[in-house]
Amino acid sequence: MASQSRLTAFFTPTAGSAAGRSTPHVFPQGQPLLSVDRLSIAYGKQQVVHNAGFSLRSGESLALIGESGSGKSTIARAVLRLLADGATARGRIRFDGQDILGLAERRFRPLRGKAIGFVPQDPGTALNPVRTIGRQALEAAALTGETDRTRQKALVLETFAEVGLDNPARVFDAYPHQLSGGMLQRVLIGLAVLPHPRLLVADEPTSALDVTIQKRILDLLSTLQQQRNISLLLITHDLAIAAERANRLVVLKDGLVQESGETASVFSAPASPYARKLHADVPALNPDRYARLRDPGFRHLASEDKRQAKIRVEGLSKTFDADGRAVRAVDDVSFSIPAGTTHALVGESGSGKTTTIRLLLGLDQPDRGTIEIAGQSVKGRSKEALREVWRHLQFVYQNPFTSLDPTWKVENLVREPLDRFSIGTATERQERVREALAHVGLAEHLLSRRPQALSGGQRQRVAIARALVLKPDVIVLDEPTSALDVSVQAEIVDVLLTLQAKLGLTYVFVSHDLALVRQLAHTVSVMHRGRIVEQGSVTEIFGAPQQAYTKALLSAIPSGAGRSAGPSLVQPRLRVAEGAQA
Known part of the structure; x- marks a missing residue:
């Protein structure tokens, strides 16, 4: 594990640690918008998240990174209170000072969508294929409190234009199958930010997209985050994307936090073996590996x-x-x-x-x-x-x-x-x-x-x-x-x-x-x-x-040169003699 100065001051037991000997999370100076403290999640008898903790301040971005099965999406679903039936969660999740993990669904429902937005992974399955984009978008517009249908549509069209959709009116009248993957992902981002949430959870928002469209979508998220002071919780398996887009990183494996801290520190000198492996496996960072x-x-x-x-x-x-x-x-x-x-x-x-x-x-x-x-x-x-x-x-x-x-x-x-x-x-x-x-x-x-x-x-x-x-x-x-x-x-x-x-x-x-x-x-x-x-x-x-x-x-290739790291943190060697040793 990294030294205490490199981590947020939270100890999470690793595979070799005795379970349950964790200490409470010490949050950064100032009240965080979102805080996750000693969170454990199980499906039946199988525990999939073990004593995880992190915090996220207003306007800040934090990335949960790890492979499939690491627990990152499960944590995101817990924040959104969308865990599957049969799942049990212990610990604490506080949003804007309120413990939401134990909140009744009827009291949490007004937060979901309005205060806490969500951008899902696959735009092809996130939208109803037999309803127009406009009919689905009006549901998001209703969360703003606006009741006039004409004004709701105007808000939708304004938001579609803001997220870079060239012909908002055509998109409004279209069905999902009539739009490209990149356009659908912009629609989902527009629907997520339309009610002006304070927190945006983005679960692998670009994994199904071309690299150039991926960059445009990530640029869009970053711009909206800065303009609206939104906190961003980014879920990804790609360390380069996380390092390029997040202020801080939390590295997960098998439901355990392996490492966390400021992006520049974790990315430039990963302390845990798993974080080092993730770094080595990113093609953009190791062009001559083979x-x-x-x-x-x-x-x-x-x-x-x-x-x-x-x-x-x-x-x-x-x-x-x-x-x-x-x-x-x-x-x-x-x-x-x-x-x-x-x-x-x-x-x-x-x-x-x-x-x-x-x-x-x-x-x-x-x-x-x-x-x-x-x-x-x-x-x-x-x-x-x-x-x-x-x-x-x-x-x-x-x-x-x-x-x-x-x-x-x-x-x-x-x-x-x-x-x-x-x-x-x-x-x-x-x-x-x-x-x-x-x-x-x-x-x-x-x-x-x-x-x-x-x-x-x-x-x-x-x-x-x-x-x-x-x-x-x-x-x-x-x-x-x-x-x-x-x-x-x-x-x-x-x-x-x-x-x-x-x-x-x-x-x-x-x-x-x-x-x-x-x-x-x-x-x-x-x-x-x-x-x-x-x-x-x-x-x-x-x-x-x-x-x-x-x-x-x-x-458009992610370089890992993130906000915290600065542009010169990683410069992949592209001009290499063919056949040269790594």
């Missing part, structure tokens, strides 16, 4: 005869019809990928990345252009002819929680490609499945489990094993870590690069996370509105970007 594993790919890149590229794409174009209007999703795209290297396609949602890989996989046919994999053309092949290509070209989906059949056991999931291609005897298939599992670091006892009995990281390892079992040359990875915590993401990246170095695999990596691309890829194509606006090696793209769009993507 340099040794990427060395073989850089050597391939330097020596490969481009005429023998594993993948060659030339002049690829694809147009779709959308409501009677022709939309050019991919426009004259060309790139080549040497064997044994990773090529990243990056860009915001709608840039054409997914359409490009669908064309590469033969799931859609291009209007123009050629695609060659190991010298074989993909374009125009029949489904039967594509089967032979697919044996050597496998795909790992974005979300391990939806890509695996929940009714199948791990053994069946990994073996299915072998069954479909009738490869080997039953004994040989069984051995191939065990070999694939060993490659991704999963134990054999997991073969009999179903996906719901696995963690997110284990599920994605199963998905990778399923792709490996056919012994392909090329694997296409579509945002394979975006649904995972940063620490689990680091484990998956380590698995992928270890396999590439060992087996000579070629990867096509699709992502909007440029910090992760910097760690993983050898070459990059930056896509915008269906076209490649810039491409080259990671050193060229990250060290000296030429296009304004690329510069905008790079500038």
Whole structure:
């Protein structure tokens, strides 16, 4: 643990501490707006938060950080009095001097939404899909005390304009499915701040968004917080975002506070082993973490005869019809990928990345252009002819929680490609499945489990094993870590690069996370509105970007240079020789 001077003066027992020997929280000078003192939460007999404590003053921002299961969202739900049925909470939560943990629901309800606002994680599920945005927004406007319907609508439109929605009237009349993810998140922030709350709880408010939209949303939250003197309780698993946006940090693991204190102190010199691990796992802060594993790919890149590229794409174009209007999703795209290297396609949602890989996989046919994999053309092949290509070209989906059949056991999931291609005897298939599992670091006892009995990281390892079992040359990875915590993401990246170095695999990596691309890829194509606006090696793209769009993507990467830390706290080394040791 850090020295007492570095922490808020609250002792929380760690795994090696005797339970119950905590001392009361000593709050910062001045009355805090929110104080959490010796908070313990259990679901039935399972305790998920242990004697947690922190305080938050008016206008201040504090981040609760940790992986899934660390207890951060449970603490946020306790503050909002939204714990699930069967949950029990002990300790004290005081808001504006009033103990709200033991407050009757009828007395707390007027605080929720009006004094304590909430921005949920997923805008796609937080709004009612069969009601217009306006009808839902008027409910928030009613919390202001304004009863006139016309004035309520005017307040909504003013707030929508304040949060950066270009056409508030159109948004008011729209249904959720008619707006982008970034627009929906702005709507949720607008609804949360409309009643002028004193405290805003934001639970992973940008985890489902592109990196540039993420920056805009976080900038918006920071601006609103400063303009309205709102206290912000930010829930995140990303230490870089927390350090960039919060005055103070509380690091949680398994419901225990591992470390807390001023952002600059915790971020620049984390004292607890877990905080140090979180710091090491953030891609933006450790761009050369996997340099040794990427060395073989850089050597391939330097020596490969481009005429023998594993993948060659030339002049690829694809147009779709959308409501009677022709939309050019991919426009004259060309790139080549040497064997044994990773090529990243990056860009915001709608840039054409997914359409490009669908064309590469033969799931859609291009209007123009050629695609060659190991010298074989993909374009125009029949489904039967594509089967032979697919044996050597496998795909790992974005979300391990939806890509695996929940009714199948791990053994069946990994073996299915072998069954479909009738490869080997039953004994040989069984051995191939065990070999694939060993490659991704999963134990054999997991073969009999179903996906719901696995963690997110284990599920994605199963998905990778399923792709490996056919012994392909090329694997296409579509945002394979975006649904995972940063620490689990680091484990998956380590698995992928270890396999590439060992087996000579070629990867096509699709992502909007440029910090992760910097760690993983050898070459990059930056896509915008269906076209490649810039491409080259990671050193060229990250060290000296030429296009304004690329510069905008790079500038959106969280650096960890936060309010308390100052702008020079972290300067990730982007100009690094390819293949250099970390």
